[in-house]
Amino acid sequence: MSGAREPVIAARDLTRRFGTFTAVDAISFDVAPGEILGFLGANGAGKTTAIRMLTGLLAPTSGTARVAGFDVYTQTEAIKRSIGYMSQRFSLYEDLTARENIRFYGGIYGLTNAAIREETAELAEKLDLGRALDQPIRSLPLGWRQKLAFSVAVLHRPAIVFLDEPTGGVDPVTRRQFWDLMYEEAASGVTVFVTTHYMDEAEYCDRVSIMVDGRIDALGTPGELKARFSADSIDEVFVRLARGRGVAAEASKRAGAPA
Amino acid sequence: MRTIGILLQKEFRQIFRNRGMLPILFGMPFIQLMILAFAVTYEVRDTRVSLVDDDRSYVARLLVDRMEASGYFVVASRPASLALAAEDLHYARSRMILHVPRHFERDLRTGGTGRIQITLNAEDGAAAGVIQAYAMQVIASVNREIQADFVPVALPDFHGGLDVPAGSGTVAPAAGIRLVPRHWYNPALDYQTFMVPGILVLLVTMIGTFLSSMNVVREKEIGTIEQLNVTPIRKHEFLVAKLLPFWLIALVELAFGLVLAKVVFSVPMLGSLVLLFALAGVYLLVMLALGLWISTITETQQQAMFVAWFVMVIFIMMSGLFTPIDSMPDWAQALTRLNPVAYFIEIMRRVLLKGAGLADVRFHALALAAFATVLLTLAVRQYHKTTA
Numbered sequence: 001m002s003g004a005r006e007p008v009i010a011a012r013d014l015t016r017r018f019g020t021f022t023a024v025d026a027i028s029f030d031v032a033p034g035e036i037l038g039f040l041g042a043n044g045a046g047k048t049t050a051i052r053m054l055t056g057l058l059a060p061t062s063g064t065a066r067v068a069g070f071d072v073y074t075q076t077e078a079i080k081r082s083i084g085y086m087s088q089r090f091s092l093y094e095d096l097t098a099r100e101n102i103r104f105y106g107g108i109y110g111l112t113n114a115a116i117r118e119e120t121a122e123l124a125e126k127l128d129l130g131r132a133l134d135q136p137i138r139s140l141p142l143g144w145r146q147k148l149a150f151s152v153a154v155l156h157r158p159a160i161v162f163l164d165e166p167t168g169g170v171d172p173v174t175r176r177q178f179w180d181l182m183y184e185e186a187a188s189g190v191t192v193f194v195t196t197h198y199m200d201e202a203e204y205c206d207r208v209s210i211m212v213d214g215r216i217d218a219l220g221t222p223g224e225l226k227a228r229f230s231a232d233s234i235d236e237v238f239v240r241l242a243r244g245r246g247v248a249a250e251a252s253k254r255a256g257a258p259a
Numbered sequence: 260m261r262t263i264g265i266l267l268q269k270e271f272r273q274i275f276r277n278r279g280m281l282p283i284l285f286g287m288p289f290i291q292l293m294i295l296a297f298a299v300t301y302e303v304r305d306t307r308v309s310l311v312d313d314d315r316s317y318v319a320r321l322l323v324d325r326m327e328a329s330g331y332f333v334v335a336s337r338p339a340s341l342a343l344a345a346e347d348l349h350y351a352r353s354r355m356i357l358h359v360p361r362h363f364e365r366d367l368r369t370g371g372t373g374r375i376q377i378t379l380n381a382e383d384g385a386a387a388g389v390i391q392a393y394a395m396q397v398i399a400s401v402n403r404e405i406q407a408d409f410v411p412v413a414l415p416d417f418h419g420g421l422d423v424p425a426g427s428g429t430v431a432p433a434a435g436i437r438l439v440p441r442h443w444y445n446p447a448l449d450y451q452t453f454m455v456p457g458i459l460v461l462l463v464t465m466i467g468t469f470l471s472s473m474n475v476v477r478e479k480e481i482g483t484i485e486q487l488n489v490t491p492i493r494k495h496e497f498l499v500a501k502l503l504p505f506w507l508i509a510l511v512e513l514a515f516g517l518v519l520a521k522v523v524f525s526v527p528m529l530g531s532l533v534l535l536f537a538l539a540g541v542y543l544l545v546m547l548a549l550g551l552w553i554s555t556i557t558e559t560q561q562q563a564m565f566v567a568w569f570v571m572v573i574f575i576m577m578s579g580l581f582t583p584i585d586s587m588p589d590w591a592q593a594l595t596r597l598n599p600v601a602y603f604i605e606i607m608r609r610v611l612l613k614g615a616g617l618a619d620v621r622f623h624a625l626a627l628a629a630f631a632t633v634l635l636t637l638a639v640r641q642y643h644k645t646t647a
Contacts, residue, residue: 055489056489077491077493080490081491085489088482089481089485090481090482090483091483093483095273095276096269096273096276100272103265104268107261107262107264107265108262108265108266108490108491110262162489
């Protein structure tokens with residue numbers, strides 16, 4: 001982890017099979033520190049399985065991967081100390097207040113009580129929480145919860161933060177604010193690994209990877225991908241790749257919708 | 260250690276923030292004890308009797324008087340014939356027919372043998388057995404009473420050739436042998452004394468198994484378990500934090516229940532309470548491990564509830580609380596040796612009512628420790644931070 005350009009995630013032929021079904025099929029890629037990688041793919045393309053392997057939740061079937069310098073087979077606990085994670089499903093405790101959630105997650109990552117108090121005050125100011133700080137999470141609007149969940153996921157200054165569809169169901173204004181938070185973290189050196197279904201969000205990423213049927217079919221900056229597929233948007237690139245693999249129904253539905 | 264502290268703080272906050280929780284924790288023991296201790300009883304009182312008295316004699320009246328005076332029987336109807344009495348029994352207007360035939364008293368005085376007939380509705384076999392036993396008791400005491408009346412009269416009338424001594428027959432015990440039952444450990448045959456310790460076991464069992472299994476599954480359902488699994492929390496830290504709160508709560512419940520038992524039911528507490536709580540601690544490990552294991556094999560609170568309920572019903576029915584284990588068939592008795600609930604009920608009764616020490620219940624204690632070891636190992640192995 002010493003060299004600045006040494007990749008913070010390095011995957012080689014990473015594969016996961018469930019019985020005869022290959023969910024992730026020999027994917028290889030590197031992610032640089034401070035990079036925002038958009039990890040795209042249709043539902044069932046294998047994104048979540050890939051993330052679960054990289055976060056140490058699921059053992060790979062074959063291939064290798066190092067995350068923050070640690071091996072995904074043998075050093076999962078070390079990986080867990082170095083990453084933040086925000087899952088598809090809601091990750092804060094709804095019956096606890098924002099302050100209590102911050103205390104809980106800060107505490108299990110080993111932040112001191114003083115550090116937790118400081119972070120709490122800082123977050124309350126940044127997210128403009130005010131009195132909401134001491135209200136149960138369940139009473140907060142979704143956008144606020146997601147921004148808070150992200151802030152809690154990076155509370156312990158991880159090397160990488162994995163975000164699995166963090167902006168699902170969130171209004172466009174809040175999504176913009178959410179991306180501002182991500183840029184801020186990336187600028188401070190945190191690598192952001194994010195999956196999304198919103199193709200406009202893909203344009204904000206440093207690089208984009210598109211998974212189809214368990215394989216990474218394209219990987220590059222949004223500009224490179226658009227040039228290579230002579231497309232006007234990442235949405236178009238996505239549809240072509242998906243159609244090429246025979247996900248016709250999904251593709252035609254997307255093609256019919258305004259980009 | 261700090262991680263466990265942080266986890267425990269969160270667990271206790273969630274448990275006590277749940278509005279339904281406090282009423283459950285302190286209302287449940289109260290309601291369970293009050294309802295079950297009074298309502299669940301092997302005793303059968305006020306059995307309704309249809310009396311068919313074809314004799315209308317002094318002894319017949321005496322018998323009926325004594326039966327009613329015992330408190331176990333009330334004459335609900337006096338039908339004119341056995342056929343009408345059978346109808347009462349059929350339509351559940353009564354539960355027993357007492358038939359005193361004609362010449363009952365005359366036969367008793369002359370032949371020494373009077374016959375009466377009782378007919379029982381035996382749909383509930385156990386209750387019918389109890390009623391019969393009560394009836395026999397009353398009849399036996401009436402027998403003694405009339406022996407005092409008749410025998411001195413009958414004996415001078417004794418003719419050398421007569422071979423039936425007065426007072427013998429179907430309903431009379433042989434004179435000379437008297438059975439004097441003495442009931443140890445619960446001398447007044449106070450039913451609540453026997454039931455309350457067992458009901459307390461149910462209470463801590465429910466807390467241990469249901470609440471712990473619901474709790475972990477709830478995190479699965481909400482999705483927060485996945486969040487926890489990507490944190491550096493160690494497996495043992497997570498498990499201790501999940502089990503310790505319910506272990507403590509259940510022990511507090513037991514203390515609360517014991518106070519109720521003492522104050523409301525005057526249950527004797529002869530043995531050492533320290534021993535009782537120490538063994539309760541081991542027993543709770545068994546039930547918490549069971550709850551944890553259930554939560555590792557299920558995905559939703561509904562499934563967990565169902566499995567926990569299934570296991571609990573079997574454990575409780577076969578615990579000796581409602582049916583004596585001694586009267587179960589051999590194979591069922593063998594099965595109860597695998598039932599931790601049965602061991603702890605036995606411990607509670609022995610320690611509280613008989614003042615048993617550790618040496619007296621060492622076998623039970625060892626069995627519980629063995630269960631705890633096996634189930635905890637099973638549950639801990641089953642719980643993974645990663646999925647295979």
